[in-house]
Amino acid sequence: MNFNFLTPVSDSVLTYNELLSTQALGRKIAIHSSENGIPNLDGVQLVIVGVLENRNDVNYIGEDFSLNEIRKSLYELFPGNWHTKIADLGDINKGESIEDTYYALRTAVSLLIPKGIIPIIIGGSQDLTYPIYRAYDALMPMVNIANVDSKFDLGDSTKPIKNNSFVGKIILDEPYNLFNYAAIGYQTYFNSQEEIDLMDKLHFESYRLGSVSQDITLVEPALRDANIVSVDLGSIKGSEVGANQQVSPNGFDGKEICAISRYAGISNKVTTFGVFEYKPSNEDHLTSGLIAQMLWYFIEGVNYRVKDDDFSLENNYQKFITLVDQQELIFYKSIKTGRWWIEIPFLEEINNKLKRHTLLPCTHQDYQNACKNNVPERWYKAFQKNSV
Missing domain, CATH: 3.40.800.10 (Ureohydrolase domain)
Known part of the structure; x- marks a missing residue:
């Protein structure tokens, strides 16, 4: 170099x-x-x-x-x-x-x-x-x-x-x-x-x-x-x-x-x-x-980095599904670190650079809020950007 x-x-x-x-x-x-x-x-x-x-x-x-x-x-x-x-x-x-x-x-x-x-x-x-x-x-x-x-x-x-x-x-x-x-x-x-x-x-x-x-x-x-x-x-x-x-x-x-x-x-x-x-x-x-x-x-x-965002193996994570305003929200929790992610669905008709389901880091609180029928703000913003 x-x-x-x-x-x-x-x-x-x-x-x-x-x-x-x-x-x-x-x-x-x-x-x-x-x-x-x-x-x-x-x-x-x-x-x-x-x-x-x-x-x-x-x-x-x-x-x-x-x-x-x-x-x-x-x-x-x-x-x-x-x-x-x-x-x-x-x-x-x-x-x-x-x-x-x-x-x-x-x-x-x-x-x-x-x-x-x-x-x-x-x-x-x-x-x-x-x-x-x-x-x-x-x-x-x-x-x-x-x-x-x-x-x-x-x-x-x-x-x-x-x-x-x-x-x-x-x-x-x-x-x-x-x-x-x-x-x-x-x-x-x-x-x-x-x-x-x-x-x-x-x-x-x-x-x-x-x-x-x-x-x-x-x-x-x-x-x-x-x-x-x-x-x-x-x-x-x-x-x-x-x-x-x-x-x-x-x-x-x-x-x-x-x-x-x-x-x-x-x-x-x-x-x-x-x-x-x-x-x-x-x-x-x-x-x-x-x-x-x-x-x-x-x-x-x-x-102290830990590779905890590999969700290809089921024993790496727990998956939680909740319904908010007719919208299915899917959460993942790493068993290794306890950190949380939420899935942003990919919109097929939109020509953008995100060609798959994207996992967005979030908090346990976001999951608890979703269980109370509140859409997490990070998810909403990312979903809106994905829809543009």
Whole structure:
């Protein structure tokens, strides 16, 4: 694999790493260095890629930044009882143009995923989610994105792409490969009524911050169903991060954002995880520490992945059938993990990319609600999208 567009991890970080305990995570990661070049990726399951691109941030004023503090914070943590091999491939620098950076990121993701390697992207502005999404064009017919963010980022898609409008581009640019978009942790006062109505009209999912904080398990099915999970650090409460990073007094706390990261890791479908909108400063060890812990929990989740969505063998699952408004709903519960799915029937007359019965992750609560004659909202939205 040719990654000549990647620059090595800085010598200052490598020197810092050498002083750490031999048990520390940084001592167990294969690192791209100027001395040894890009590490051999045979058997590697997770790679870290930094992207130093922030020119499409609406507040960009020409500042450069580095990811050294995040790396130091991550390297000094101790790994869990993990079996996965991890590599740090260094950074994609700003290209001559933003499109050059996009091309490099898209290339990296499209090379890694077919090899069974999950890229963990850390970097600048969240519009980098767009080239990640485009990397899937040749990989799969339909893509699901979960965006952990206080805003929907739909924006005005007729204008050039920015970090607050990239989702509009994803929806409207050909080829149309987006099946589901789930906004996790949105705060109503940051989103116009038009955007809220559009999310509804497109049958996309949105989870308000208050609902998720009340019951974090609400978002597990959406994360289990996502291929790409993109986290905007602006979704995190101001008191949890450094001064440069503070966006809102409300948001997820550290424990909640780490739980969300772990759910993303446990999902068998998630093949790219990204954390964006990092704005470093020398005095800020809080933000880099929190990002490092988020990455730790994502890696922890990947290590505990269980193949529980194979429903070809009857002894793998229990099947439940319930009737809601003359509509037969079929639920499956994995015997191995206790996780639930619901079947979305395929409509023969519709020419779409879903050519079979599709199983949609759901919760036990969805099944209980269906037994009380309430159609689960996730099922309804997916069924509507399938009918378009």
